[in-house]
Amino acid sequence: MTHPAPRGRHDRSQRTAGKHTGPQQPVGPRTARKKNVRKRNRRKLPMRYLLPFMLLVALLAMLMLRGYVHSEILADHRVRDADYNTQVPKDIRSGGPVIDARSGDATTLRIPDRRIVLTFDDGPDPVWTPKVLDKLKEYGAHGVFFVTGNMAARHPELVERMVAEGHEIGLHTFNHPDLSYQSTERIDWELSQNQLALAGAAGIRTSIFRPPYSSFSYAMDNKSWPVTEYIGRRGYLTVVNDTDSEDWKRPGVRAIVERATPKDGKGAIILMHDSGGDRSQTVAALDTLLPDLKEQGYTFTRLTTALDAPSAHTPVTGFALWKGKAFVSAVAVSERVTGVLVVGLAAIGVLVLARFGLMLLLSFLHARKVRRKDFSWGEPLTRPVSVLVPAYNERECIEATVRSLAVSEHPIEIIVIDDGSTDGTADLVEAMRLPGVRVVRQQNAGKPAALNNGIRHARYDIVVMMDGDTVFEPSTVRELVQPFADPRVGAVAGNAKVGNRDSLIGAWQHIEYVMGFNLDRRMYDVLGCMPTIPGAVGAFRREALERVGGMSEDTLAEDTDITMALHRDGWRVVYAENARAWTEAPESVQQLWSQRYRWSYGTMQAIWKHRRAVIERGPSGRFGRVGLPFVSLFMVVAPLLAPLIDVFLLYGLVFGPTGKTVAAWFGVLVVQAVCAAYAFRLDKERMVHLISLPLQQILYRQLMYVVLLQSWITALTGGRLRWQKLRRTGAVEAPGGTSAQRPQGPGADAGFGAVDRRPYV
Structure with missing residues (x-):
């Protein structure tokens, strides 16, 4: 325990007022002003004032970051109805579910027979993604997870697990907007922030992309096709699907299995979801779909493996890696702090x-x-x-x-x-x-x-x-x-x-x-x-x-x-x-x-x-x-x-x-x-x-x-x-x-000496 300072200790200005402290040189007005300016410049903001301010700023920053990664700042929930398709090449509308527009001349690719590319959108979800991964691991299957940046930043451990277990990662934007409503600047931002989250979570970049609210190639229209061309010029393969399980409708396990089963041994990209709501039917459907199709001679593989192409993953190094890790770490801190605040x-x-x-x-x-x-x-x-x-x-x-x-x-x-x-x-x-x-x-x-x-x-x-x-x-x-x-x-x-x-x-x-x-x-x-x-x-x-x-x-x-x-x-x-x-x-x-x-x-x-x-x-x-x-x-x-x-x-x-x-x-x-x-x-x-x-x-x-x-x-x-x-x-x-005069209120007693006190803590 520390003790209070001696009683009666006044401020130095009070103790020395009117007293001579020794011979002094005359000080002119200009010299005095300069001394006052230097004295003010030497003053520093005490830590007891600075720390509360810094804490409030940090709290505000964490709340802003939380709103950012929870899609509460730039979220755009508009979904456009189908438009005419007069500007979409016929080869695209009648082609496969993988669209390659990187070279300028767009082409499509199909999955070879007896090969299945299981794709899961909108994750990772802390409840359902681990269960989906458990089923894939149980049956020795691999797939592609098209993750959103906001979810990847909040649950980086799941992205890391996907990569570690041999699955492929694709971009699904950061906030899941309908890109046909967005400017090219917003599209660039959605892609770059999605990549930033992947870099921080798993140390990778990816070259495959799936637009939100997309379906089949033949559904491309005059609004979505320019987006696909632009994304192709940015170096991405656009991956839609040719087999929709419609699990998001929760039609029942049997209906999901029937809709996800390809016909006549053909290869397929199957659309499923591991986030966005209750996915218990999806998890249950995997228990039937995976063993049944394996018995029919199908293999469940990654997209690039099915196409005999190089991996979509590229390791991230240097500043880009540390930038991603810093972002993901900041998100983790903001999630924990705001959780405590709630x-x-x-x-x-x-x-x-x-x-x-x-x-x-x-x-x-x-x-x-x-x-x-x-x-x-x-x-x-x-x-x-x-x-x-x-x-x-x-x-x-x-x-x-x-x-x-x-x-x-x-x-x-x-x-x-x-x-x-x-x-x-x-x-x-x-x-x-x-x-x-x-x-x-x-x-x-x-x-x-x-x-x-x-x-x-x-x-x-x-x-x-x-x-x-x-x-x-x-x-x-x-x-x-x-x-x-x-x-x-x-x-x-x-x-x-x-x-x-x-x-x-x-x-x-x-x-x-x-x-x-x-x-x-x-x-x-x-x-x-x-x-x-x-x-x-x-x-x-x-x-x-x-x-x-x-x-x-x-x-x-x-x-x-x-x-x-x-x-x-x-x-x-x-x-x-x-x-x-x-x-x-x-x-x-x-x-x-x-x-x-x-x-x-x-x-x-x-x-x-x-x-x-x-x-x-x-x-x-x-x-x-x-x-x-x-x-x-x-x-x-x-x-x-x-x-x-x-x-x-x-x-x-x-x-x-x-x-x-x-x-x-x-x-x-x-x-x-x-x-x-x-x-x-x-x-x-x-x-x-x-x-x-x-x-x-x-x-x-x-x-x-x-x-x-x-x-x-x-x-x-x-x-x-x-x-x-x-x-x-x-x-x-x-x-x-x-x-x-009025006092200061309860406990008011200001002004009785400038006595220093130390806390008892």
Whole structure:
């Protein structure tokens, strides 16, 4: 386990500001600009930013490749009806099933008597091709497999087996389109990609080709014949057939055998299929056809063997071989990864629906419980409490924060702990001369140290904690401390609200706070495993804090850390929904990124720190076996998988099936909208902000995903994470017109020193 860096470590810019570091030469504006440019040029993108980006790009590339090899990008399922045959030479229409147009003068070839060329189209198929190969091997027969490139790339081991067992391979295009609809450029692409897959799968090229949807020579017409001539000029033999088993119709085993049996001992090219659907009848027909024709003196051979011609296979070497292998390997990786993603999508679907179901059910139970007329925590709590306000450079908003406390409906003492501010925060508070307000000054040591210092100066047994940029309503403290009438309660979480909702980012965070945080807290309250007392508005029993050793500096999420420690010590942690605190959420993507990065990273640290609770007994064990799995699943794992919903939406829009994909995505959105509407109703919020919910799911969720992914990478690689001081405007007003800064939300405590932390993983 590594240890945090020394307390109070500031950024170098803060430590050296206003100090002389030795004799310096005068620096002119031009020299300074050059130095700044060189300094910017030396900056490199940190790996924790680069790795998530690279991972997303790789994921997108794999999905595109999957769509490519599954014929979901360039697939063309049009099939043309027969046309006139006036342009087809009579010798071709009346000739054999092998058409040689390589020299310009097209000729045809027939298979000699008593020789059979069994051909199988559309494979290789992982289910039926191995069974077909087993039958051929059982009866000592060879054949020709006209494979499609997309299937060969996905199942290269079957192509390799075909070649190893002495069968011949032919091209059947990459995507199986009707070539009479295609341009010469598309035909070239279909052939080259088909060859690329063969090179990667078996290290060969082939010179025989069968057009999709072809039949007999006499069926050639004015549309298909130009294609055959063009392919001949490219150096290929075109192979059709003269005996069609029609197994694709699944007419029954007997009918397939009858249609595949040549007449009067003549040679034949028999058309069958090893892919494209259920081929059980084809496999069964081979059990009859092969021995029967062998008894009649037929031999089953490759095409070039039957024609006494050189092999159609040519070994591929050099760059072409490695290019093919790289392609096939990339396809294999994309198949495996997307297979895992599909499983992950199913898992996240179950998790999302389960979470929403639990949130709705348990939030309903929570609301019904606290609104019962006979519900009470005990006798109303009226004794004074201490309110701690840790502050670091909060001059912009500390005055409004303290004034909002000064009008509290509950008797309080206010302790402002100035954590080494350099902007006169403490002086401003003292100049206000408000009764009941004390200022405690300390050297910069971080928020946990500031809070512990405040606890030592507190006079009362209940301590309320808030941030120096937070505004309380007059009733907030009174509502927050009432649950302490129950002696089992050790801490209370308040209701943090976003005030700056006018911007789009603010509106999204408002939805997140109401739905994701406060609806979650109701659920966790019922389950008895509240994960976090928000730094913006929380209260603690002093005895409980002392028993667990006060606020800890072990993690960057001290609020989550202390909450878990209280659970393990046997205290109840509850939620007071009417204890509202108003916060100014980050208004830029960069500030939001910094804030959420620290939240998610600190939560991981806290989970890791308290991991032994899983195997312990008593209250710690109950929290470890209920609370930790819930927090880990719904706050760390599920958000990391949630963007799969949007990834597969994009995949479906590009590759299909578009209708079902869009319907499924909107189904999830509707469930989220129902939960959000219910959460807004419980919090008595205006529903108009939910207008931006669909856009939030498309954009905001992706940002949160990348932040969480970055946190995972930082944790797993042992990286350091600094505290971030967010810029505030002080423009948010609480109900009643008090202008103040708002905190960052649950766990908000930005800016308390640039302290390096190391992960506990």
